Amino acid sequence: MQRRTSMPLRLVLSAAIAAVIGAGAAQAETIKIGVTPGPHAQVLEVVKPIAAKKGLDIQIIEFSDYVIPNTALDAGEIQANSFQHQPYLDNQKKDRGFKIESVGATLNFPLGIYSKKHKSFADVPAGGTVAIQNDPTNGGRSLLLLQANGIIKVKPEAGLKPSVADIIDNPKKLKIIEVEAAQAPRSLDDVDAASINTNYATQAGLTLNDAILKEDAKGPYVNVIAVRSVDKDKPWVKTLLASYHTPEVKAFVQEKFKGAVLPSW
Template sequence: MLLRHAPLRSLAVALAFGLGIGAASAETIKVGVTPGPHAQILEAVKPIAAKQGLDIQIVEFSDYVVPNTALAAGEIQANSFQHQPYLDNQKADRGFKLVSVGTTVNFPIGIYSKKYKTFDEVPVGGTVAIPNDPTNGGRVLLLLQDKGIIKLRDGVGFKPSVADITANPKKLKIVEIDAAQLPRSLPDVDAAGINTNYAKEAGLDPVKDPILREDPKGPYVNVIAVREQDKDKPWVAILVKSYQSPEVKQFIQDTFKGSVLSSW
């Protein structure tokens, strides 16, 4: 709950952040994340934000849909789990009035296999599992195209679907599975495109284990999202600045050793 009179120290912090009088008053917010790196990083953000008078309560969600639903409903005040193309797709499909307020990290997506050491070994007619949401599924298809394995229709943008495949020399069978379930699918398919957070949660090494890996540059940097009506509130600037701090950058480098890349 926002206090009426901020202490002098908090006022100094507020001015340092360029937020104005009263902005750094003690406040508690709930931030939604998915398990794994997003939750770990936010734990590192918490003490930094606390010094600025912002108490962060972390709420974990097991999938990619509920965090935006909860945010739009006001059950949480922010979330940190998705890249911009996914957020844009959710807004278009579900009418969410959400906006990104800062970038966080990039998780280069990988294609993994329990059966083969390289993608060249995947047989003709092999089965490749991809996430069943349009953005991340399309991301894996773009990776396969980038590596010369398939071709996609011109002009598909960042959300191609299986129907957009125009050439598939290996006659791969592309199956769509819920992103969180993809690690479990590995024994049953020849390869699977798995988001880094779910790969790490399943004990996979996102640097060493993929048989194909996405270029870390590109549009898939993750973001902090809030409701449009909240974007100019003082706690938003504190949250973003605390996340994009030198301490958190060092934590990411030390903890994830290249599997997660900071955006700042």
């Protein structure tokens, strides 16, 4: 009887290793996450290799404003975004009907009011000009910051989103103008003071220590990761959050931003 020749052991092992590698590759999933430039993008660069080890490939897509990331997410052009706080997301859903929702906390960006002309807000003259963001949530947040410092008063019933029309007391007769959030740093040359979100302040070379007024770090404006409602229970969402909420990411935020950006987990 002819003896059957068995496959060499090294070939058996090579085939087994290739099968394992192939299975791992098949399990990997790619998602696109929309962010604004600055801290959100920088933090996700740290999250990315952590997620890769868990089989999730993250592609970071940068947007220059606060509107398109939600529009792109709702349309399915990206799978998640990381750029906004909960009140802003709630307002966008109400106004635009987006079927998206938050699935986890990320960062807190205490808001600051900055000036190139004055060392304190007390130096802003009567009739001076103050720029705030033109979206209801961040603009309202800026007005509440001014109110918290005794500069203006707004209607109590306006809640977290007062508008310029809700100002009921303005002793210094300040001229409050609205600009796109991304353009606020550029307005500093033309106004007495401007409210600037931290990510745009960072891009402009400003830190919270430069602000002449700044928000309390504790508040309702914690930023979130948002996904489409139909995706919220998918396994990759859990993997993404587990990769983000790690000691390595928290340590990076604390070291990189020195208190101007705070981890919220």
